[in-house]
Amino acid sequence: MTRPTPGAQLDLAGTLVGIRRMAPLSLFVIVFGLAFGVAALSRGLSGLEAVLMSALVFAGASQFAALELWGPQIPLLPLIAITFAINARHLLMGAAIQPWLAHLPARQRYASVVLMSDSNWAMAAADYRSGATNVGMLVGGGIALWLAWVLGTLLGVAFGSGIEQPERFGLDVIMGCFLLAMLVGGQRDLGMLLPWAAAALAALAAMAWLPPHAHVIVGALAGGLAGLLLPSRGETPS
Incomplete structure (x- = not known):
């Protein structure tokens, strides 16, 4: 415990x-x-x-x-x-x-x-x-x-x-x-690369196709969503 x-x-x-x-x-x-x-x-x-x-x-x-x-x-x-x-x-x-x-x-x-x-x-x-x-x-x-x-x-x-x-x-x-x-x-933890990559790619796409400064919100939401979708890693039972 x-x-x-x-x-x-x-x-x-x-x-x-x-x-x-x-x-x-x-x-x-x-x-x-x-x-x-x-x-x-x-x-x-x-x-x-x-x-x-x-x-x-x-x-x-x-x-x-x-x-x-x-x-x-x-x-x-x-x-x-x-x-x-x-x-x-x-x-x-x-x-x-x-x-x-x-x-x-x-x-x-x-x-x-x-x-x-x-x-x-x-x-x-x-x-x-x-x-x-x-x-x-x-x-x-x-x-x-x-x-x-x-x-x-x-x-x-x-x-x-x-x-x-x-x-x-x-x-x-x-x-x-x-x-x-x-x-x-x-x-x-290499698993953290997934939300970072998702945030970066989403932000770059938003900078290209969405109004100015929208990439801040889009990148943050994409990275947060990717982090939530990562499989949880439980603690090792003692």
Whole structure:
């Protein structure tokens, strides 16, 4: 008979550890924030509006997508649809760590995911798989990334110039490579290739034939469905 996994806990020490572990990646986030600040000014936002958007929204891809629709007349419904499509992955990300957070008090549980992004979620998910009980990585990592994003935006609006096209330097793939490394680092099960392949193929097909950003939802749903269809592997009886 297996013993239940201990419930999660959240304290200041764990949060500080999360901030420290996320600090190196946060340096790259400053560059993205700087690029957003510059781009926001070029699209007609004031410096205050750009900084407030970064501080209150904290969703880089969605913010850049919003700038593409920014103008005298803002198409509200397409803006909402694109924002939802880009961030729909958070539904699955939250569900993946829900069993870990379920033991926290409600106020801590919901506060823990306010600053959840790809990078701190990936590191927290890795901690969860390894049996860690402190969710400080999720909270502290989110704080570090949020501070870096706001700081970068401040630098962008303060100097009015910077890196407008981070893809020219390969900086646009840093987050994706980091997330992939965190997700597969502890996996040695070839069966996991099936949902990854299903998600990748579905996302590529959606990018070719469906509206922009639909590949986020399609890829996530395809990978999740493939994972559900995998035969369950029961524990070896002791």
